[in-house]
Amino acid sequence: MESAPPPAWDVAIVGGGPAGISTALHLQAAAPGARIVVLEKQRYPRDKICAGGIGARAFRLLERIGVEVACPHVALDAVALRLAGDTVVVREPGCGAVVRRIEFDHAFARRAIERGIAIRDGCAVVGLAVSPGAAEVALADGEVLHARCVVGADGVAGVVRRLAGFARGALRAQVVELDTEPAPGDLPRDTIVFDLATRALRGYAWDFPTLVGGEPLVCRGVYALGVATEQPRARLADYLAARGLDASRYRVKQFAERGFEPGAELARPRVLLAGEAAGIDIATGEGIGQAIEYGAIAGRYLAGALADDRLGFADWRRTVDLHHLGIQLRLRHAAHRAFYGRRRATAERILPRLGELLRAGVQDFAGAPVSGLGVIRGVGQLVAAAVAAI
Numbered sequence: 001m002e003s004a005p006p007p008a009w010d011v012a013i014v015g016g017g018p019a020g021i022s023t024a025l026h027l028q029a030a031a032p033g034a035r036i037v038v039l040e041k042q043r044y045p046r047d048k049i050c051a052g053g054i055g056a057r058a059f060r061l062l063e064r065i066g067v068e069v070a071c072p073h074v075a076l077d078a079v080a081l082r083l084a085g086d087t088v089v090v091r092e093p094g095c096g097a098v099v100r101r102i103e104f105d106h107a108f109a110r111r112a113i114e115r116g117i118a119i120r121d122g123c124a125v126v127g128l129a130v131s132p133g134a135a136e137v138a139l140a141d142g143e144v145l146h147a148r149c150v151v152g153a154d155g156v157a158g159v160v161r162r163l164a165g166f167a168r169g170a171l172r173a174q175v176v177e178l179d180t181e182p183a184p185g186d187l188p189r190d191t192i193v194f195d196l197a198t199r200a201l202r203g204y205a206w207d208f209p210t211l212v213g214g215e216p217l218v219c220r221g222v223y224a225l226g227v228a229t230e231q232p233r234a235r236l237a238d239y240l241a242a243r244g245l246d247a248s249r250y251r252v253k254q255f256a257e258r259g260f261e262p263g264a265e266l267a268r269p270r271v272l273l274a275g276e277a278a279g280i281d282i283a284t285g286e287g288i289g290q291a292i293e294y295g296a297i298a299g300r301y302l303a304g305a306l307a308d309d310r311l312g313f314a315d316w317r318r319t320v321d322l323h324h325l326g327i328q329l330r331l332r333h334a335a336h337r338a339f340y341g342r343r344r345a346t347a348e349r350i351l352p353r354l355g356e357l358l359r360a361g362v363q364d365f366a367g368a369p370v371s372g373l374g375v376i377r378g379v380g381q382l383v384a385a386a387v388a389a390i
């Protein structure tokens with residue numbers, strides 16, 4: 001009997017968003033000879049429903065492999081939290097940017113193409129079969145690719161998760177957004193605003209400055225956990241009405257998000273998940289920077305795994321957990337339980353007194369060094385505020 005030919009690809013990456021492109025670029029940087037193909041079901045420039053806020057941490061990661069993603073953006077110097085009766089602004093110059101995903105993701109994919117990475121757009125993956133020697137990836141047009149392993153970087157409703165038999169996952173949010181002209185009461189355009197003032201909402205509303213075709217607009221939206229009970233569109237209409245804006249005048253876009261679940265499975269033999277397919281920050285729904293960071297970890301991890309032919313990926317979950325990303329995602333998972341739970345009123349009273357921890361959070365978003373002393377002081381503030389609140 002003839003043996004099967006060796007797989008044509010080392011890695012087939014399903015999904016050409018931030019997680020997939022970052023994985024490809026970081027893998028190539030760590031293993032220049034790796035045979036990588038990215039399979040993206042849409043055609044670039046492809047859009048993704050998203051507010052486009054990216055912490056500068058992601059740009060710092062990409063700088064390390066010499067990648068700059070140039071596209072129109074609004075530069076950010078501050079993050080604001082609106083609470084019932086209080087607004088906390090944390091300034092951290094250069095902490096991030098707001099982009100349009102149709103522009104950012106296209107520019108990012110072009111960086112990979114320039115480095116010789118094979119990106120096949122308009123190529124939907126519909127089937128996946130894993131055998132002891134390879135993974136078979138079936139495309140919608142009937143073609144079958146053979147790779148030594150597969151990365152599921154195909155987002156919130158990714159097919160890889162389903163086809164490889166991972167659990168569906170429980171942590172979801174529904175998110176609605178639209179772009180309006182600026183309105184009275186908006187903060188300066190270097191600031192992104194998270195509005196947590198509506199206690200009945202398990203989530204928040206936001207105002208992010210944005211540039212649409214060169215026009216300065218504001219992307220506003222509602223992030224809602226507990227999708228069965230929340231009505232994000234109605235919440236968004238109320239939020240806009242309070243700012244003198246009529247929601248019916250704008251095109252509302254809606255999409256889901258998948259949160260990172262501590263302990264959940266992230267890999268099977270020859271298949272690993274990255275980006276939102278694996279799960280992103282459930283507290284804020286931030287996922288672009290996380291997707292890029294997943295890619296940075298996955299690229300280095302895969303380089304070693306391919307070299308040693310260790311493609312069971314049993315330690316991928318642990319690798320993520322021990323990395324900054326895993327620690328951040330677990331902390332934010334804990335924060336989401338504390339904040340959106342039964343003690344929300346208490347959490348809201350405490351939050352404005354946590355200046356040091358909020359500053360550390362924004363420094364982390366910015367990829368700036370987080371002050372250890374600040375974190376210690378912040379924990380002190382947290383303990384003092386919690387004791388006072390009892």
Ligand SMILES: Cc1cc2nc3c(=O)[nH]c(=O)nc-3n(C[C@H](O)[C@H](O)[C@H](O)COP(=O)(O)OP(=O)(O)OC[C@H]3O[C@@H](n4cnc5c(N)ncnc54)[C@H](O)[C@@H]3O)c2cc1C
Nearest residue numbers: 015017018019041050051052053125154155275276287288
């Ligand atoms: C309304 C809204 C606002 C948001 N705002 C922000 C924000 O301001 N900042 C932030 O950081 N995050 C935000 N997010 C989250 C962010 O958009 C995602 O977390 C991020 O895009 C995840 O990147 P990814 O590469 O993992 O997945 P994606 O960007 O979803 O990319 C996955 C890719 O896989 C492709 N794909 C899917 N199925 C297949 C298939 N079968 N075959 C081939 N390709 C396939 C898709 O076409 C897509 O291009 C927001 C999300 C929503 C819904």
